[in-house]
Amino acid sequence: MNSLPTKIFYSLTGATLVASMLSCVSQKKSGERKQYNIVYIMTDDHTAQMMSCYDRRYMETPNLDRIAADGVRFTNSFVANSLSGPSRACMITGKHSCANKFYDNSTCVFDSSQQTFPKLLQRAGYQTALVGKWHLESMPSGFDYWEILPGQGDYYNPDFNENGKQIVEQGYTTDVITDKAIEYLEHRDKSKPFCMMYHQKAPHRNWMPAPRHLGMFNNTVFPEPATLFDTYEGRGSAAIEQDMSIEHTLTNDWDLKLLTREEMLKDTTNRLYQVYKRMPADVQDKWDSVYAQRISEYRSGNLRGKELISWKYQQYMRDYLATIVAVDENIGRLLGYLEKNGELDNTIIIYTSDQGFFLGEHGWFDKRFMYEESFRTPLLMRLPGGKKGDIPQLVQNIDYAPTFLELAGAPIPADIQGESLLPLLKGERPENWRNSLYYHYYEYPAEHSVKRHYGVRDDRYKLIHFYNDIDVWELYDLQEDPHEMNNLYGKPSYEAVMKRMRDELYKLQKQYDDPVGIRFNVSD
Ligand code: SGN
Numbered sequence: 206m207n208s209l210p211t212k213i214f215y216s217l218t219g220a221t222l223v224a225s226m227l228s229c230v231s232q233k234k235s236g237e238r239k240q241y242n243i244v245y246i247m248t249d250d251h252t253a254q255m256m257s258c259y260d261r262r263y264m265e266t267p268n269l270d271r272i273a274a275d276g277v278r279f280t281n282s283f284v285a286n287s288l289s290g291p292s293r294a295c296m297i298t299g300k301h302s303c304a305n306k307f308y309d310n311s312t313c314v315f316d317s318s319q320q321t322f323p324k325l326l327q328r329a330g331y332q333t334a335l336v337g338k339w340h341l342e343s344m345p346s347g348f349d350y351w352e353i354l355p356g357q358g359d360y361y362n363p364d365f366n367e368n369g370k371q372i373v374e375q376g377y378t379t380d381v382i383t384d385k386a387i388e389y390l391e392h393r394d395k396s397k398p399f400c401m402m403y404h405q406k407a408p409h410r411n412w413m414p415a416p417r418h419l420g421m422f423n424n425t426v427f428p429e430p431a432t433l434f435d436t437y438e439g440r441g442s443a444a445i446e447q448d449m450s451i452e453h454t455l456t457n458d459w460d461l462k463l464l465t466r467e468e469m470l471k472d473t474t475n476r477l478y479q480v481y482k483r484m485p486a487d488v489q490d491k492w493d494s495v496y497a498q499r500i501s502e503y504r505s506g507n508l509r510g511k512e513l514i515s516w517k518y519q520q521y522m523r524d525y526l527a528t529i530v531a532v533d534e535n536i537g538r539l540l541g542y543l544e545k546n547g548e549l550d551n552t553i554i555i556y557t558s559d560q561g562f563f564l565g566e567h568g569w570f571d572k573r574f575m576y577e578e579s580f581r582t583p584l585l586m587r588l589p590g591g592k593k594g595d596i597p598q599l600v601q602n603i604d605y606a607p608t609f610l611e612l613a614g615a616p617i618p619a620d621i622q623g624e625s626l627l628p629l630l631k632g633e634r635p636e637n638w639r640n641s642l643y644y645h646y647y648e649y650p651a652e653h654s655v656k657r658h659y660g661v662r663d664d665r666y667k668l669i670h671f672y673n674d675i676d677v678w679e680l681y682d683l684q685e686d687p688h689e690m691n692n693l694y695g696k697p698s699y700e701a702v703m704k705r706m707r708d709e710l711y712k713l714q715k716q717y718d719d720p721v722g723i724r725f726n727v728s729d
């Protein structure tokens with residue numbers, strides 16, 4: 206292990222935190238201190254509305270709440286590009302998409318020769334591991350151990366790529382990923398600190414719950430979001446022309462599961478059947494009986510218009526939330542393992558997602574837009590001896606890499622664009638903390654038809670520019686209009702705000718050297 210000289214350790218972490226850190230971090234031998242382990246938990250598409258530590262309206266997540274209660278909850282946490290592959294690339298490099306070059310899911314392959322934080326942690330003496338969803342197309346690099354789901358992965362009896370070997374596992378993917386994580390922890394080289402990236406597939410589309418949770422919300426009626434029937438008045442064509450609505454895009458088979466076994470067997474090429482056939486017979490039986498109720502309700506209901514949207518929204522919520530119950534249980538299991546093995550107080554635990562998600566807001570599912578529900582991502586951190594409570598500063602997923610490096614006592618390379626969150630975790634209030642965030646989404650034309658856009662958000666306003674085949678600007682006052690229904694762009698009374706936000710946007714595009722943004726501005 207590369208030990209951290211005491212002098213550097215003090216200067217890196219600050220006196221207040223060090224006192225408590227020293228009391229709980231075991232000492233290997235005199236003068237040599239163990240570095241914090243890092244357990245980085247990332248789900249796929251888990252939005253903060255569906256975590257009881259962020260939002261009490263929908264469901265209970267007691268194990269996630271425990272991380273929040275023992276640590277911090279970031280209340281203004283965002284991604285740089287709200288889509289899986291790009292978001293993961295930003296997170297692992299500490300850089301925006303324009304710098305790491307992984308712009309979208311459909312055309313990019315991550316250049317794995319580039320600098321990433323796991324590689325830098327390895328150099329600092331860490332043992333690194335990755336378990337679960339990866340989605341960067343090239344094979345993982347910078348990990349001593351990795352076991353990944355190919356592509357999006359399956360919910361039932363999932364295939365895995367284990368350090369290059371193809372295998373098929375039995376069981377439900379959320380449980381299996383946790384088994385593998387615990388297995389890794391059990392057999393790791395215990396003489397070194399570790400960084401384990403534990404990436405759940407759930408709650409990604411098409412939201413298939415664990416066998417034990419099938420139908421658990423069938424009698425629950427969830428409150429509808431205020432914007433479920435949004436008509437996009439006053440906003441540009443991007444919001445109107447998307448293809449991610451509960452009304453039109455959610456499919457009866459793949460998403461809503463409105464097919465009986467007999468119907469699936471008549472067309473075995475159906476995508477729902479392809480995942481259904483992976484289940485063991487007893488799970489298929491349970492599935493059939495649980496979804497029979499939904500199918501008969503749909504067929505006898507003859508619903509239309511808003512009633513049909515409301516009904517679909519309830520089914521969507523029931524499945525999405527049931528997949529999270531298994532995530533929460535498994536995080537409880539992982540925390541339990543760390544606690545039982547005396548590692549909890551040597552370990553920083555991070556809980557986040559690769560982006561937020563729409564759960565009916567604006568009538569949508571999916572993400573991609575710079576609107577709040579998808580731009581935001583949950584972020585909890587439990588640092589032993591660190592601050593507890595809420596952290597309100599603007600943070601972004603490019604900040605994780607420098608945070609982990611600083612915590613490990615490793616140098617933060619100058620080309621990393623994020624900022625270490627360690628001062629915030631120590632309870633400091635840095636005076637020069639950033640006051641705005643940059644965002645850039647590129648995947649268009651593509652599934653869900655969300656136009657390319659970039660934008661800037663400060664603690665009150667958000668400016669977005671949709672470009673490529675359109676040229677539409679939107680401006681929102683998040684304080685007066687938290688649901689982003691009232692586009693203020695072009696309104697004379699907002700001239701000064703528009704100018705200030707445009708200047709801020711161009712400043713960030715220069716700072717991050719975003720060529721698409723800069724090129725567009727030149728011809729603007
Ligand atoms: C799949 C889903 C999309 C989703 C993308 C990206 N379609 O293609 O709804 O937006 O993944 O998600 S599905 O028909 O296959 O379910 S991401 O989280 O990996 O970026």
Ligand code: CA
Nearest residue numbers: 249250289559
């Ligand atoms: Ca995702």
